[in-house]
Amino acid sequence: MTPRFDCLQAFVKVAETGSFSEAARRLGLSKSMLSRQVSALEADLGVRLLHRTTRSLSPTEAGRAYLERCQRILADLEEANLQVSRLQAVPRGRLRVSAPLSFGIGHLAGVLPAFLERYPEIELDMNMTDRHVDLVEEGWDLAVRIGRLADSSLIARRLAPIRxxxxxxxxxxxxxxxxxxxxxxxxxxxxxxxxxxxxxxxxxxxxxxxxxxxxxxxxxxxxxxxxxxxxxxxxxxxxxxxxxxxxxxxxxxxxxxLEGFVPQGATLNAVYPHSRHLSPKVRAFVDHLAESFGPEPYWDRGIAPPVRE
Structure with a gap:
């Protein structure tokens, strides 16, 4: 008999916290309900998963091995749920973007109409400046930047090489x-x-x-x-x-x-604050820029070989 999902979740939370009371609090269940779910899981498997005493609670040898597998299963399920929700989510709302002045005017502006046509529920707020804005402090969703990135607190996605x-x-x-x-x-x-x-x-x-x-x-x-x-x-x-x-x-x-001495190139990047759940509007904008510029940007066509890295 395959164990129920709620029993697996109950066992993992109890093993991780080392307490029925704390696990029950985190799951929003009663302690007695949680105890019954773990006992039902042990009965289904025909093996004891937890050592229980009046002062401590810990996984058995079988429990430790089972815990590791259950944690992976639950993590995979969470990721699958997240991917489905992202696919279903419609990009919408106000999107605040900062970009370098010259690149923003010369190239970024040209790909924005197609983005706004594709996502009619997004309101785009652009800031064209060569100043490195503080995304978190100033409330920007993302920035387009050229060159090396020193701020490790930001996530970067490469959009195109810059020769x-x-x-x-x-x-x-x-x-x-x-x-x-x-x-x-x-x-x-x-x-x-x-x-x-x-x-x-x-x-x-x-x-x-x-x-x-x-x-x-x-x-x-x-x-x-x-x-x-x-x-x-x-x-x-x-x-x-x-x-x-x-x-x-x-x-x-x-x-x-001096084409035989190619100057060291840089990269065009989209950077945004670290977040496990990247919003659909940010993801849509970054994907649009990657599609628009790509690994061989249009401004390099017919003038030079790719950047040597």
């Missing part, structure tokens, strides 16, 4: 020459990102070593879109993620350089 490229306008290269080694950049005007006219650019040599090169130039900015415009104007060499320059490279307005 970093060095490029310049044809007019600039005709005037200043084409760099063939990362060290050649010392003689070039480099458009740097940040607060300083000087910077270090890192490349990956063919043997796998990292090559750090000090660069400088007459222009720097804290925004990739501005640096791209300066590169198009022929003011120097720029080092940017390919999602800024894909159209320009395909059209010949910018020319990749």
């Amino acid at each position: 970093v490229m060095a490029a310049a306008a044809p007019a600039y290269l005709a005037r200043k020459g084409v760099p063939h080694q990362p060290q050649d950049l010392a003689g070039h005007d480099c458009l740097t990102h940040g607060l300083s006219m000087t910077a270090e650019w890192r490349f990956a040599a063919e043997d796998g070593r990292s090559v750090d090169v000090a660069v400088s130039g007459r222009f720097h900015a804290d925004n990739g879109d501005v640096l791209r415009v300066m590169a198009l104007s022929g003011l120097g060499v720029v080092l940017l993620p390919s999602f800024f320059m894909g159209d320009d490279i395909r059209a010949g307005r910018l020319v990749p350089v």
Whole structure:
């Protein structure tokens, strides 16, 4: 005779807590009911599962082996129930998302209409900023981030590779020459990102070593879109993620350089607070982004091989 589910659950809870009283409290049952369920289970199996004394309660040898199997069975059942409930749940409600400014405007915004059409019960609240928002403290459901993730309290899902490229306008290269080694950049005007006219650019040599090169130039900015415009104007060499320059490279307005020394790439990630029960609206949004960008993002088509990792 197969033991009933409620008897299995009663035995597991009693064994885990070491107390009929505590197990009864957690299950919302009377102590006498719980005792009858465990006794019925032992009768069905024809074996004693628990040592009972006036001062202690512990599993027998057979009880310990049975407990381990029952715990796995109950965990599998819980996971199955959770998966079914997720399939049945309709994504709905307000979804608050933070994303980098340039990527958000240039690429993320383009895939949002299809998402909202697909899920009419979701209200989307977007925050475009390069500031790393505190998801928990500020109440955001998830963030789209580029690069390495240092916050281990967040769950990350990789959405797409981000290739970093060095490029310049044809007019600039005709005037200043084409760099063939990362060290050649010392003689070039480099458009740097940040607060300083000087910077270090890192490349990956063919043997796998990292090559750090000090660069400088007459222009720097804290925004990739501005640096791209300066590169198009022929003011120097720029080092940017390919999602800024894909159209320009395909059209010949910018020319990749140092392709044999592919700069170290990054990744596009969706990050969200740790939660065992991920809400349907967050899951739907993350899945949509993964489908929209994928392992070979559209901005890299026709311009470069995949990122070396």
